[in-house]
Each structure stands twice: as structure tokens, then as C-alpha cells.
Amino acid sequence: MFARAKQASQSFGINSQVRWPTDIGRRFLITVDTEEEFDWEGPFSRSGHTNISVGKLERFQSFVEKYGIEPVYFVDYSIVEEEKSAAFLRSVTAQKKAAVGVHLHPWINPPFEEELNNYNSYAGNLPKELEEKKIVALRDAIESKIGKRPIIYRAGRYGVGPNTIEILSRLGFAADSSVRAWFDYSSQSGPDFAHIGPEPFWLDPQQRLLELPLTSVFSGMLRKQANVLSPWFNRSKTAAALFSNSKLLERIPLTPEGVSAREAKEAIDIALDDALKLLVFSFHSPSLSTGHTPYVQTDDDLDRFYDWWREIIDHLLESGVSSISLEELTEACGLDEGKA
Numbered sequence: 001m002f003a004r005a006k007q008a009s010q011s012f013g014i015n016s017q018v019r020w021p022t023d024i025g026r027r028f029l030i031t032v033d034t035e036e037e038f039d040w041e042g043p044f045s046r047s048g049h050t051n052i053s054v055g056k057l058e059r060f061q062s063f064v065e066k067y068g069i070e071p072v073y074f075v076d077y078s079i080v081e082e083e084k085s086a087a088f089l090r091s092v093t094a095q096k097k098a099a100v101g102v103h104l105h106p107w108i109n110p111p112f113e114e115e116l117n118n119y120n121s122y123a124g125n126l127p128k129e130l131e132e133k134k135i136v137a138l139r140d141a142i143e144s145k146i147g148k149r150p151i152i153y154r155a156g157r158y159g160v161g162p163n164t165i166e167i168l169s170r171l172g173f174a175a176d177s178s179v180r181a182w183f184d185y186s187s188q189s190g191p192d193f194a195h196i197g198p199e200p201f202w203l204d205p206q207q208r209l210l211e212l213p214l215t216s217v218f219s220g221m222l223r224k225q226a227n228v229l230s231p232w233f234n235r236s237k238t239a240a241a242l243f244s245n246s247k248l249l250e251r252i253p254l255t256p257e258g259v260s261a262r263e264a265k266e267a268i269d270i271a272l273d274d275a276l277k278l279l280v281f282s283f284h285s286p287s288l289s290t291g292h293t294p295y296v297q298t299d300d301d302l303d304r305f306y307d308w309w310r311e312i313i314d315h316l317l318e319s320g321v322s323s324i325s326l327e328e329l330t331e332a333c334g335l336d337e338g339k340a
Contacts, residue, residue: 018200018210020277024332027324028279028316029212030064030071031177032057033103033154034085035285036078037292044107044116049078054085056288061092063306067313070096070325073285074103074154074177075146077110077138086145093148099326101152101177102138106159109134119189124161132167139171152212152326154178160191165203174335175326176203177280179213182226182251184234194231198271200278210333215280216253217267223249254281256308257295264308265315272319278329279321281312 034057036049057073064071079085092098106123107116113130114120123131135153143149151174155164160178168176184194198216203209218226220243229249233240243249252259252267259267271279286292287305296302316322324332 016202016207018202018333021332024277026272026277026279026319026321027329028281028321029324029326029329030069031101031154031214031280031282032060032071032073033076033156033282033284034073034079035076035103035105035156036108037286040293044118044121046108046112046116049108051078051082051085053286053289053292054079054082054088057085057088057285060288061088061098063309065097067317067323069313069323070098072099072101072152072177072326074101074152075138075142075150076103076105076156077108077141078105079285080138080141080145083145090146093146096325096327099150099152100142100146100148101150101154101326102135102142102173103154103156104134104138104159105156106131106134110137122157122159122161122185122190123155124159124164124191125189126161128163128167131161131163132171135167135171151175151330152177157190158183158185158193158214165209169204169209173209174330175210175212177212177214179211180253181213181216182218182230182234183216183253184231192234194234195227197226198276198280207333208335210330210335212278212280212329214253214255214282215267215271215276215278216251217270217274217276218249218251219266219270220247220249223270225249254279255283256305256312257283257287257293261308261311264312268312268315268319268321272321278324279316 036051038049089100104123111133119125153168153173153176155178158178158180179193179196181198184192186192198213201211203211252263287296296305
């Protein structure tokens with residue numbers, strides 16, 4: 001299992017960095033893993049899930065529209081199967097107020113040929129043919145129900161594997177956003193991204209498949225040594241705690257889930273100091289209602305969730321960072337698929 005996880009991380013090596021147009025400025029993209037509610041600590045199941053949070057997407061969409069932000073909703077099979085959510089996504093994409101992407105949770109996504117277990121919950125661990133069939137089934141369902149073929153992919157649990165790049169390239173995807181910068185999931189049978197930072201990069205020599213890592217940065221006195229220290233930070237919880245408590249090295253992902261606004265603003269400032277052109281934010285749609293994630297358990301938590309976004313968006317705008325849509329982003333990279 002660990003050898004396969006290592007192989008997956010090596011397949012996601014940086015082919016070449018993206019050369020942005022000189023006038024693109026500094027941009028941010030908000031992405032939402034749009035999925036069913038399930039027990040994050042429990043065993044995987046093909047049924048028994050709820051989609052309560054889907055009805056809360058409209059509130060979030062109205063909220064970001066006030067700022068002119070076009071989010072990317074990474075949609076899984078449970079969501080696209082429900083007519084109410086499909087109708088909402090069909091409406092916002094038709095009006096070009098949001099974009100949709102593929103978000104593969106293999107345990108609820110047909111065809112069902114694999115055993116249900118933790119290892120197979122990472123789609124990249126599946127046999128190549130089965131991984132591709134699941135991606136195609138979800139892509140086609142999204143196109144049928146929402147009316148637009150998705151051009152961007154994010155594996156559930158960030159679970160890309162050694163065959164994912166080839167599959168996405170062959171299927172005509174323009175971008176992937178499965179890499180979580182500086183994180184290592186190999187101890188859980190997942191991929192290892194400990195060596196990959198937040199800079200977008202090309203996954204293929206032809207520069208037709210773009211990787212948009214979820215932004216994480218290191219703060220602290222040793223942050224300039226992140227490339228060397230990140231694997232150690234990930235391998236040992238004790239080492240990570242010592243680094244963080246001493247403020248020598250602390251990893252901060254750009255998400256409202258488990259990260260304070262103060263920490264996120266610090267991470268934004270560090271990323272801008274490092275001349276990062278694109279900041280990719282993410283969260284899970286079940287956090288839009290109470291009681292479904294560890295991060296939003298009460299109405300007060302939900303109020304704080306929206307307050308977090310207000311504070312962060314204000315900080316971004318004050319720092320000269322503007323939002324970018326998926327279409328604008330792919331066009332800036334010379335990908336005609338951005339107009340698909």
C-alpha cells in the first residue's frame with residue numbers, strides 16, 4: 001500500500017511551473033467539495049447518506065455573488081443524483097455564476113466492483129479501468145443532469161493515483177485540483193504530497209493538463225526550508241507538534257475548517273510575500289449546515305463560518321487579490337477547454 005502511495009506522489013511530480021500572463025495580477029479561487037453528509041469516522045457505506053446541506057448552497061452562492069465571486073463546486077454522485085441540487089447547479093452554471101467539477105467518492109459512485117474499505121476509498125488505488133469507469137460515469141451524469149461537461153477534477157480524499165493523470169488527459173480534462181500542498185496521506189494508504197508546494201504546475205509535457213494545488217503554506221522561522229522539512233513534519237505528529245508549538249514551522253491550509261481567520265490572513269500574507277499568483281481555498285459543503293462536520297456543530301459555528309469568509313475576502317481585496325473564475329483561469333493558461 002505504501003509503495004503504491006509513493007508511486008502516486010511521484011506521478012504528480014512537477015513537469016513545469018505555470019507562466020502566468022503579466023497582467024493577471026494576484027487572484028483567488030473558492031472551491032467547494034459538494035458532497036453528501038456521512039460519518040467521517042465511520043466505515044464506508046454505499047447507502048444511508050443524506051443531502052441536507054445541498055439546500056444551503058443557495059445561501060452560500062448568494063453570499064459570494066455579492067463579491068462577484070464564481071466558486072467551483074466539485075460535485076459527487078450523490079449530489080448530481082438529486083434533482084434539487086442538480087437544478088441549482090444547472091441554474092448557476094447556465095448564468096456563469098459558478099462552475100462545476102468532478103468529485104469522485106468511489107464508495108458511492110458506480111460501477112461498484114471493488115470491496116468497501118479504506119484503501120479503496122482513495123480512487124487512485126483502484127485498478128486503472130475501474131478508476132476510469134467511475135470518473136466517466138460521474139462526468140457523464142453531471143453533463144446530463146447539469147447541462148455542462150466538467151473540465152476539472154478533484155479526487156475525494158485527495159485520492160489520486162499512478163494512473164490518474166493519464167486518465168484525465170485521455171478524457172480531455174483541462175485541470176486537476178486533487179493535490180493538497182505539503183500534506184502526506186500515505187500512512188492512511190493515500191498519496192504523499194509532502195514534497196509539493198502551492199504553485200500551480202503542468203502535469204504533462206504538452207501543457208494541456210493543469211494542476212491547481214489546494215493552497216497551504218508554512219509559517220515560522222524555518223518556513224524557507226519547507227521543501228526539506230515538510231516530509232519530517234508529516235511523518236511524526238510529535239515533531240509537527242514541537243515545530244508548531246515553538247512557532248518554528250506551522251502548516252496553514254486556506255480553509256475555514258479548523259483554521260482561524262487570523263491564521264488564514266497570516267497564510268495569505270506569506271503566500272503573497274512568496275509571490276504566489278493564485279490562492280485556492282476549499283471546504284466541504286456539509287459545513288454549510290449544522291451538525292455534519294466537526295467544524296460547524298451549532299448555529300453560532302455557522303455564523304462564525306460566514307464571518308470567517310467576510311473577514312478573509314475583505315483582507316484579500318484590501319491586499320489587491322481579486323477573484324478569478326475557472327473559465328478565466330484556464331484561458332489565462334492557454335487552455336481552450338476553459339470555454340467548453
